[in-house]
Amino acid sequence: MRETIDNLMLDVRLSLPSSVSDDGQTFFRWQIPESTEQLNTPFGLRELVEGKGAVEGARFHEDAGELEIPLKSLAAWLTRLDGAVSSSQSPVSLSLCLRWLNQVWRLARTIVQARDVFAGAFPARASVAAAHRLLGETAKAGDDFLPSSGDGSFLAKWVPAWSSNRLLAARFQIVSSGIEAIDGLGVSLSVEDVDWLFISLVDEMVRGELFAVSDSTVSTGQTYRVMYRGEEDVMAVWSKALQTNSPPFSADGWLVARSMRGALVKSGWASDAFTDRSGRFFYEVIFRLHPPVGEGTMADWYVSFHLRHRYSGQTIPLAEWWRQKSRRWRIGGAVLVEPDAWVFPKLLEAAVICPLIRTALSGPDPVGCVIPVDDVYPFLAQYTPALQAAGFPVEAPEVLKAGNTRVRVRVRGSARPRDGRRVSSTSGQWFRADGLVEFDWSVVVEDQTLSRDEFLRLVDSQTPFIQVNGSWRLVPVEEILRQVEAFGTEGESSTTILDLSRTMSLLSQSDLPMDIEYEDDAAHVQQIVEAFIHAVHVPDQPSPAGLMGQLRHYQAYGYAWLMHLRSIGCGACLADDMGLGKTVQVLAYFLKLKEDNAAQGVHLLVCPTSLLANWQAEIKRFAPGLNVYVHHGAARDWDHVSSGSKSMDVVMTTYATLVRDLDAFRSMDFDCVVVDEAQNIKNSDTKQAQALRMIRAVHRIALTGTPIENRLEELWALMDFLNPGYLGSLSWFRKTFSNLVQGRGGQSATKLQLLLRPVLLRRRKTDPDIQTELPEKWEVEERAYLTSEQAAMYQAFVDQLFSGIRGPDVTSMSRRGRILATLVRLKQVCDHPCLISGGAPTVRRSGKLRQLVDLLSTVIDEGECGLIFTQFREMGEILCDTLEAEFGVRPKFLHGGLTAAARGEMVDAFQSGLDPSPFLVLSLRAGGVGLNLTRANHVFHFDRWWNPAVEDQATDRAYRIGQTKDVQVHKMICSGTLEERIDQLIMSKRELSEVIVSSSNDWVTELDDETLRELFTLGPQGVWEEEEP
């Protein structure tokens, strides 16, 4: 029996009412297999007719196999049917028609549950179509016009209001399938028929649940409204008719229509969606982006066009539209009539936003458009948001911003040899600082690795997407590119260790994590790279025992830093401010190497001629243990170097001599080459710079007091000498940091600092840490050589003196006079020979003047100001001429020949900065007292006054209350001359007592001949070699 019931199929046939008062009939039919005749009605249908659950008006037509049910009882019966067929045990299947009817019933029930109904009344004789039209017209009627429903008798019905768009969409679905898609109902349905079916079912259901009908104008307290005549009566009978199965009630048609309109205007009946058959209110055009099929990242993407139901989410490709033979689009149960009328304008609207879509409308049968691989990103980034904002949903494959993205660098040792200087660490391990390492980088996005080539292809094709575990990821290409650019993207896969280190130390600061993997043969590379990355952690070094004096804290650090860079085989640029003691740090470094026996040869020190004397003096003072040979001047002898190199520690020379004797220098392997005033090699094309590059050395150190960070080319040239390749190619360097030159520092400045941090050490006098270690006023002796002209003239005066004071007829008076006169002449010779012999007051003729110019340019570079004292009026003028010629601005000269008012103005102008020159030249006597010149923090004593108190007074012009900076006093001394010796004398005496030296020079005249000779004689190594041949 079970099988037979399984075969039971229920069907339905409708006999629709023609007028509103007609009930209409529904015939349910079933087919029972012949073998089960005893089961004459399916699953309790008989109970509907007879007995307890009988439905009013139901009749069996057993001969036809049909159950007849009046429309007004349909709801009740369908309720039972739905319950029966919903159960999983149901042996009954429903025909398409009955399923549709079941949908109608379920929607009606939903309406009732939503309470989305209003009270309706229809002329009792109206046809269903007329009643329907009446509802539609009343819904859209204005205040002053109501469609006439005539006077007479009315039938009360509860009517679905369809007041939500979702209910309207559901109605559309059922209406359109009812009238377009369902055959076999026995009738051809119209929209009016279906709506009447809804009204009948809803009315039936509401009546079944009704408790009362209330008049809302009363219940909301609108009691002051004046009723129309007869209105109350109409409402009373209408209410009653809505509750009971009473016959038609009589009423004034206008009152009825007016009352219904109140409900209808707000209902779905007034909506355009109510009459629409094209689906425009319930479907939307959406775009769906398809990634390329298959593995490649190069293939084009595709956007297909679809309709999507706003509520069910059912999505249909537009392609299906072109498969419909007529302009009716059957979608599931529903049928869209001429949907092209709204779909195409929608596409046109989207095409205005996204030109790619426009192309689809230029050919027949548009179904979508190709998104060329280059346009995928713009489509996602630009067009998708714009389309969405315009109300077009875009379904794109999930493209997530890739999480956990890293650059992975794998480093291998290189088998390829490369010529280059060799660098050793102090531990004796040898490697090439500019030796090659092989590396490759890749990009890791989540679990997926992109090789360099793959990544670059991604960049080229501008499709920053990769597929990870089935979903798409947006790769932060720009960010990665910025990182890997430093490695070069040109397919280079080898670089120098220095280069690699530089890159790594830059990358270690970035946000994008970096994995570095070293293979076994690259273990030493790892050591260096890490040393670079951690360049700031310099291990302490004990001071060398042979160093006279105590290193200041920052000097000790600088010295240890030089040792550290040597250990990692990296050239160093020590760029401390002038006066911070770069010399002593280098000397400590030399001494340490000597004491550790670590030097692998002689050190070479190259400096401008003007600094030779200073170096010699400093070595003598701080590192007397170093054996130094000065290879300079006419008497220089290379054999001395080559034969004595065993015992020699340092060879000093000048840039000019280096160029001249380059072949000799090139024949030697030096340990460390130190270049002082390294700005001399700022132009890599000069002979000096080229010569220096040819010198072979284990380690290179550059000293400069000039800030060089902002002079890109000079910086690059300097670094190119110290660590070739460290700043990359000049063009890369220029490109990367060009905005620094244009004054837009920011990120680039930080980047450059990071890049330089391992190899450039620069401390400022103004650094708080340094400042605490510096005295507020400190004196530096600046030593200069005489030029050969000066030396000859000097010698002549000395010779003349000694021949003149020996004679028998020399009285003590004349002796004294001659000595004092010579004293003045010699001082003038040291200042400038033209003070004696006239001629052009050029810089070249005076070693001291030349050095002064060098020092002053450093002062200018540091943005500071200086006072220059001289005791010779003529020298003051020469100084002014020279400074004007060198720096473009003529300083004022304050001397005794000026009126007090003029001096006052001069001082005010300098103090206030109105004077454009950063320098002021003063005569020692005139500028010695009473002036306030605290704008200057450098004081130069161009010539010496034998009384330190006078110099101190002069110095105090700058070093007094109001001075905010530390004051540096430069005492200019010609090496090997009486200036130097008198200075030593003064210093030694000063330590005893300042009063011993009187204010006059008389004490000199009291010296015996021998002491006098010692004092006056020109010492060795005191002659300036003309640099230019």
Added chain:
Amino acid sequence: MKAGTRKRTLESLWKLVWKDIDKSRIRRAKQEAKAGAVAQLAVKEGEIQAVVRTGGPTRGSYHVSIPLLADYTAHRQEVVRWLTYCPRWIAAHFAGQWDEGFWTFIEENELAVFPNDTTLEKLQWGTKCTCSDWEPLCVHALTVLAEMVAQAEERPLRIFRFVGLEETDLLDGVHQMSADIYETVQSNWIRTIAEQKTPSDGETCDWMYEVEESTPSGRLVPQFRAGTSNS
């Protein structure tokens, strides 16, 4: 508005015809058309037929027949093909816009849908109206013309009515042709992608029965029994 940027309109083309007709008649015809005087406008028996219902002194209902500017009924398939191969024109038509390319196409191919120098004469000779006006182009005929121009301004494909082709017929033809050529114009791979469906695209009816509670509107409001409430 500057002359150079003025939008091209059908109305401006029809000035060629209007200029030789009494201005007051034209004005009145346009008013009548705007007021909805024209009914049953259709191409029948090789001419344009309509019923015009006017008020005023000439109150009444008149049958008007107007000659086609040219007879393209034999070229229907050609027109259908042009439209099929440029869906943008169809889209513009539905959107109520004149596509630049469509306009240019008509001009370049000298389609007889726009009036020319001989149009007036042709209309004067061929137009018939059931009114008693002795003028060959009576107000009723002008009303029909004005209505046709106004309609074609809003619905560009209706321009073909002047040559005997109806909008709906053309659109049906275009769809028919599109359906016929679909498989040949769209490559396999595009059809595969474009017709692709995902599991979530399927049909479901459950959404229809999701209850969104509303408040009964209108004057007479049902009070439901407790226990039958929707909540």
